[in-house]
Structure formats: structure tokens, C-alpha cells
Amino acid sequence: MKKLNIALVGLGFGGSFLPIYLDHPQVDFVGIYDPNKALCRQAAEKYPSVRIYETFEDVLTDDTLDAVHLVSPIPAHADQTVAVLESGKHCACTVPMATSLEDIARITNAVRTSGKKYMMMETTLYTYQFFYVKQMQKEGRLGKIQFLRGSHYQDMVNWPDYWLGLPPMWYGTHAIAPMTVLSGSRIQSVHCFGSGTMDESLHKQYNNPYPVECAIFSFENGLKAEATRSLFETARVYQEGLFVYGSNACFEWGFADNDKPYVTTSSPAKPGERGSISHVEQIELPNYHQTLPESIQKYTINPQHFDPLNPQDSLKKGSGGGHHGSHPHLVHEFVMSILEDRKPAIDEVLAANITAAGICAHESAMRNGEAVTIPVF
Numbered sequence: 001m002k003k004l005n006i007a008l009v010g011l012g013f014g015g016s017f018l019p020i021y022l023d024h025p026q027v028d029f030v031g032i033y034d035p036n037k038a039l040c041r042q043a044a045e046k047y048p049s050v051r052i053y054e055t056f057e058d059v060l061t062d063d064t065l066d067a068v069h070l071v072s073p074i075p076a077h078a079d080q081t082v083a084v085l086e087s088g089k090h091c092a093c094t095v096p097m098a099t100s101l102e103d104i105a106r107i108t109n110a111v112r113t114s115g116k117k118y119m120m121m122e123t124t125l126y127t128y129q130f131f132y133v134k135q136m137q138k139e140g141r142l143g144k145i146q147f148l149r150g151s152h153y154q155d156m157v158n159w160p161d162y163w164l165g166l167p168p169m170w171y172g173t174h175a176i177a178p179m180t181v182l183s184g185s186r187i188q189s190v191h192c193f194g195s196g197t198m199d200e201s202l203h204k205q206y207n208n209p210y211p212v213e214c215a216i217f218s219f220e221n222g223l224k225a226e227a228t229r230s231l232f233e234t235a236r237v238y239q240e241g242l243f244v245y246g247s248n249a250c251f252e253w254g255f256a257d258n259d260k261p262y263v264t265t266s267s268p269a270k271p272g273e274r275g276s277i278s279h280v281e282q283i284e285l286p287n288y289h290q291t292l293p294e295s296i297q298k299y300t301i302n303p304q305h306f307d308p309l310n311p312q313d314s315l316k317k318g319s320g321g322g323h324h325g326s327h328p329h330l331v332h333e334f335v336m337s338i339l340e341d342r343k344p345a346i347d348e349v350l351a352a353n354i355t356a357a358g359i360c361a362h363e364s365a366m367r368n369g370e371a372v373t374i375p376v377f
């Protein structure tokens with residue numbers, strides 16, 4: 001099988017993907033670009049085989065590159081994605097895909113006219129927790145899904161400038177994505193309310209008055225789902241939570257992000273007794289490393305703690321790899337979608353629905369909860 005040449009753009013959070021690409025058996029060459037030259041030098045010292053690009057333009061004009069993975073600041077995503085696709089390269093981009101419906105349309109058009117792959121690198125779709133829920137769904141253990149909830153609580157004080165005052169639902173993808181995939185449907189419309197107040201200085205950049213937004217999404221198949229997102233002045237422990245309510249079983253995220261989740265099952269009511277009987281269990285999650293090439297399985301866990309003979313035990317030590325083990329799965333899916341010439345699992349259509357649902361949710365919040373229809377991309 002051919003091996004790929006890939007460039008990684010943006011080495012903040014993006015830096016955690018560098019060793020994974022370098023260790024992927026189907027990747028030959030890895031290049032890096034970040035306007036912060038010190039970060040590039042540090043990376044090249046640690047991984048001497050990488051090549052540093054001096055400018056983003058140099059990445060675009062290098063015809064030996066097959067693909068580019070963007071992990072740049074949010075305001076750069078749309079223009080850089082379109083530029084990468086138009087330069088004839090496959091493009092992976094971190095979340096969110098974009099922050100306007102117009103930019104989502106520009107990206108979906110560029111995917112279609114270029115014929116190249118686009119993948120939104122949504123970490124929540126490759127976590128141990130999400131793998132477990134998908135397994136419950138596949139095995140029929142959930143029964144009918146009756147309702148879904150997602151949460152993402154995070155405090156962005158002292159983060160880079162572009163974060164300050166960001167409408168919470170513009171970065172709603174971690175709360176919205178898992179619900180969308182589990183629904184087996186497409187988000188059609190949203191009602192959303194903004195809540196709370198925050199310092200006036202945070203209103204300026206995006207004309208957003210809300211530190212918290214709470215949305216109800218309607219899916220084409222009739223399901224409903226709720227997502228809550230907080231970004232500022234809200235003293236809640238970090239959580240990227242998923243809550244699934246099925247007719248036979250429910251899955252609920254632990255209180256804090258790394259707590260063990262709860263699974264509730266029910267047995268039929270006894271004759272004459274009111275209500276069925278519930279059983280609740282806090283579960284130890286398995287690792288889902290087996291689907292990955294051996295050389296990158298260690299990144300599902302903090303690599304220093306990975307015991308290849310016993311990956312489950314490594315996970316129990318609480319040393320989960322980046323974003324609940326998701327990073328190597330994202331890399332592998334992007335690489336294999338190119339080599340197998342198929343759509344990546346989070347293609348432009350799914351990414352557009354998830355991202356646009358958040359953009360429309362904020363629009364609804366600004367119109368005091370009015371229904372907003374999510375365009376089809």
C-alpha cells in the first residue's frame with residue numbers, strides 16, 4: 001500500500017498528533033508548519049525526521065504532499081481548509097469546521113470541486129466512552145433510543161484572544177457530534193436559549209452576551225436531543241459529557257470528565273408493582289486499541305504507561321491518552337480513508353450538520369429561542 005506525505009499545521013494542541021503520524025505505518029514523511037518558529041524548532045529537535053515549512057504558502061505549493069491536518073486557531077479554519085483542498089490535497093481539520101454557514105458552504109463546495117477528502121477531527125467520536133455506547137447500540141442493549149443529551153463545560157479565561165466571548169454553541173461540536181451519530185439521523189432544526197451574564201468586555205468581539213447556551217435539537221427521524229455549553233464565568237468542572245436514554249438501558253457520563261460512566265438497566269415490573277426495576281452500575285471502560293496498527297495503539301493511553309500485553313490495565317491506571325484515547329483513531333481514519341479512497345467517517349456532510357447545528361443554535365439564542373432550520377449541505 002502507498003505511504004502518505006502529510007503536513008501538520010498548528011503545533012499547540014496539534015503537537016500531540018505529530019508522534020502519531022510519525023509512528024503510523026502508512027505515513028512516510030511528516031512536515032510541520034506553525035508561525036511560532038520556536039515551536040517548530042522544538043518539535044524538530046525532538047523528532048529530527050520532520051521537515052519545517054517556513055510559510056503556509058510553502059505547504060500549499062509542495063506537490064509532494066498528499067494531505068494536510070489543520071490544528072490552527074478557529075478563525076483560520078475555513079480559509080485554510082479551502083486553500084488546502086484547492087491546492088489538490090486532502091484536508092483534515094480540527095473542530096469546529098467553521099463559524100458561519102457561508103464558510104461551511106465554501107468548504108463543502110471545495111470538497112466537491114476538488115474531489116479530495118475532508119475530515120473534521122472530532123475527538124468525541126473516538127473516545128472510549130463513545131466506542132462503548134456504540135457497542136451497546138450495535139448489540140441492541142439500549143433498546144430504542146428515546147432521548148439524548150450532550151454537555152461541554154469549560155472555562156476559557158486567559159485563553160488566546162479569539163476565544164474571548166465566543167458564542168458557546170459555535171464550539172458545540174463535542175456536545176452535539178455523539179448525539180448526531182447515535183441518532184442515525186440528521187439535525188433538522190433547533191431552539192436555543194442563552195443564559196447568564198458575563199463581563200461587558202467579553203461581549204465585544206462576537207456581539208455575544210451569553211456565557212452559557214442550552215439547545216434542543218430536532219432530528220429528521222423525530223428524536224430530540226439537548227445540549228448545554230458553557231465557556232465563561234461558570235464554576236463547573238470540565239466535562240464533555242454524553243447521556244443516552246434507551247428503553248432497555250441508559251448511559252450517563254460520570255460527574256467529572258474522567259469519572260467512570262453509569263449504565264442503568266431495567267427489568268420488567270413485577271405484577272402489581274408500580275414501575276420497572278432499575279439497576280445501576282458504574283462501569284470500567286474497555287480500551288478499543290485493537291482496531292489500530294500496533295505501532296500507534298500506545299497513543300490510546302499515555303504512551304509511557306502503555307503495556308502492550310495488558311492495555312486494559314494501563315487504562316485502569318487512569319492514564320487515558322489525549323481526549324479519551326481518540327487521537328490515534330482520528331489519525332488512522334483520516335489516513336485510511338485516503339488510501340482506501342472512501343469517505344472518512346466524519347466527512348463534510350456530517351461535519352457540516354454538526355457544526356451548522358451549533359451556529360444555528362446561537363442564532364436561535366439571539367432570537368430568544370425561535371426555531372431555526374439547519375440548512376442541508
Ligand SMILES: NC(=O)c1ccc[n+]([C@@H]2O[C@H](COP(=O)([O-])OP(=O)(O)OC[C@H]3O[C@@H](n4cnc5c(N)ncnc54)[C@H](O)[C@@H]3O)[C@@H](O)[C@H]2O)c1
Nearest residue numbers: 010011012013014034036071072073074076094095123160
Ligand atoms: N478536543 C478537540 O478536538 C480540541 C481540543 C483543543 C483544541 N482544539 C482546536 O484546535 C485548535 C488549536 O487549539 P490550540 O489550543 O492549540 O490553539 P492555540 O491558539 O493555543 O494554538 C494554535 C497554534 O496555531 C498556531 N497558529 C497561529 N496562527 C496560525 C496560522 N494562521 N496558521 C497555522 N498555525 C497558526 C499558533 O502559533 C499555535 O501554536 C483550535 O481550533 C481548537 O478549536 C480541538
